[in-house]
Amino acid sequence: MARILVVDDSRTTRKILRKMLENRxxxxxxxxxNGEEAVAKYKEIKPxxxxxxxxxxxxxxxxxxxxxxxxxxxAKVIMVTAAGQKHKxxxxxxANAAEFITKPxxxxxxxxxxxRVLQKAND
Amino acid sequence: xxxxxxxxYLMEKQxxxxxQYVLVQxxxxxxxxxxxxxxxxxxxISNEQAEELNLLQKxxxxxxxxxxxxxxxxxxxxxxxxxxxQGNPYLQLMQxxxxxxxxxxxxxxxxxxxxxxxxxxxxxxxxVLKNGDLDSIIALFIKTDNSLVNDYLALAVRNVxxxxxxRPLVNKVQVVKEYSxxxxxxxxxxxxxxxxxxxxSNDNELLEIxxxxxxxxxxxxxxxxxxxxxxxxxxxxxxxxxxxxHNDVILEIMPPAFGPNQKLSGPEGVFIVPMSLNGKQVDLxxxxxxxxxx
Numbered sequence: 304m305a306r307i308l309v310v311d312d313s314r315t316t317r318k319i320l321r322k323m324l325e326n327r328x329x330x331x332x333x334x335x336x337n338g339e340e341a342v343a344k345y346k347e348i349k350p351x352x353x354x355x356x357x358x359x360x361x362x363x364x365x366x367x368x369x370x371x372x373x374x375x376x377x378a379k380v381i382m383v384t385a386a387g388q389k390h391k392x393x394x395x396x397x398a399n400a401a402e403f404i405t406k407p408x409x410x411x412x413x414x415x416x417x418x419r420v421l422q423k424a425n426d
Numbered sequence: 427x428x429x430x431x432x433x434x435y436l437m438e439k440q441x442x443x444x445x446q447y448v449l450v451q452x453x454x455x456x457x458x459x460x461x462x463x464x465x466x467x468x469x470x471i472s473n474e475q476a477e478e479l480n481l482l483q484k485x486x487x488x489x490x491x492x493x494x495x496x497x498x499x500x501x502x503x504x505x506x507x508x509x510x511x512q513g514n515p516y517l518q519l520m521q522x523x524x525x526x527x528x529x530x531x532x533x534x535x536x537x538x539x540x541x542x543x544x545x546x547x548x549x550x551x552x553x554v555l556k557n558g559d560l561d562s563i564i565a566l567f568i569k570t571d572n573s574l575v576n577d578y579l580a581l582a583v584r585n586v587x588x589x590x591x592x593r594p595l596v597n598k599v600q601v602v603k604e605y606s607x608x609x610x611x612x613x614x615x616x617x618x619x620x621x622x623x624x625x626x627s628n629d630n631e632l633l634e635i636x637x638x639x640x641x642x643x644x645x646x647x648x649x650x651x652x653x654x655x656x657x658x659x660x661x662x663x664x665x666x667x668x669x670x671x672h673n674d675v676i677l678e679i680m681p682p683a684f685g686p687n688q689k690l691s692g693p694e695g696v697f698i699v700p701m702s703l704n705g706k707q708v709d710l711x712x713x714x715x716x717x718x719x720x
Contacts, residue, residue, distance in 0.1 A: 312681060313653050313656065313657045313660070314649065314650050314653045315639070315640045315650070315653045315654040315656075315657045316657055318640070318642075319640070358660075358679050358680070358681055359681065360681050384664070385660045385661055385663060385664025385665075385667075385679055386484075386485045386486075386661075386664035386665050386667070386668045388664065388667065388678075388679060389668075389671060390676065405484070405485050405664070406657070406660065406661050406664060407484060407589070407661045409480070409481060409484060411477065411481075412481055
């Protein structure tokens with residue numbers, strides 16, 4: 304079971320992700336609706352894993368990822384994005400994102416990626 | 427999609443009663459089965475392969491059958507067999523109306539010819555409408571002078587069918603100079619093209635999309651339900667941006683927006699695809715270089 308911070312400006316996506324994660328026994332320790340909030344909450348909570356939307360107001364997911372990695376180089380961050388943002392995903396992977404998931408979210412895909420990142424962290 | 431439009435036409439022309447229309451709807455609902463289900467039930471592919479194809483379909487906006495052939499899971503002949511098994515929706519409508527003694531086959535053919543003329547289709551379109559190929563039928567309903575808009579709206583309609591309502595009543599695209607929305611959710615794509623995609627309704631009909639996409643019963647248009655519609659638009663825009671990226675067209679997806687009483691306009695006008703989802707009237711909207719005002 305992991306402590307997970309869910310970041311997305313969409314309440315719908317946050318709700319869907321929370322449900323999927325809790326169904327599999329993970330704990331959603333908090334949620335954030337933009338990159339700035341995400342960075343602040345990450346520093347406060349230090350979750351085991353963070354799901355981070357890319358397209359967000361105030362500070363986008365890439366900006367938030369860079370600040371999170373600056374703060375904690377071992378941070379496990381999974382980027383969540385609509386399809387079609389390949390260039391953004393590449394940028395995120397270069398900035399040390401652990402994985403990415405495309406919307407619409409399918410439970411099997413989400414859990415497979417999360418398990419993979421958590422497994423790697425425990426190896 | 428065409429069979430819905432034709433059945434609605436018959437009702438509007440008072441060729442069938444409202445009760446008969448509802449009966450047709452119910453019978454058609456029962457008879458349509460998804461291709462993936464047929465393939466697994468026929469033991470042509472495994473559950474895992476079906477899931478893999480569903481995943482691929484999610485991020486590519488391609489048809490299940492085409493992906494299955496490409497992956498080597500099915501042959502073109504097997505896909506044809508499955509399509510046959512799934513049934514042509516127009517033929518199903520014919521069968522329902524004739525078996526219930528509403529019309530004879532000849533009467534239906536005559537009504538179909540009237541439909542073609544009244545809806546501005548051409549005689550050569552008849553075969554396309556009858557053969558049941560969804561992409562070709564959508565192309566007949568969404569025909570504007572702007573091919574990019576045609577592709578954009580066609581992709582959106584396909585995703586309405588995939589995620590929101592498998593049997594929407596879709597009308598032909600219209601272009602207006604300005605559009606006033608009672609309620610509007612939209613999102614812009616910027617970069618090599620400046621596009622906007624939205625869904626609008628006069629009152630709270632957008633709830634039909636919100637509830638179906640989030641799989642949650644919303645009963646008022648508030649931040650949560652608007653957000654669900656925005657996320658659906660976000661997924662459509664993602665798929666469209668992916669398609670264009672294959673031609674080196676780079677688009678950035680902007681954060682979505684929503685609200686009541688919005689006005690839309692654009693130099694080429696506002697492209698509208700009116701549709702009815704479970705009887706709720708919703709407009710799908712696309713604008714090039716669009717402007718949104720309150």
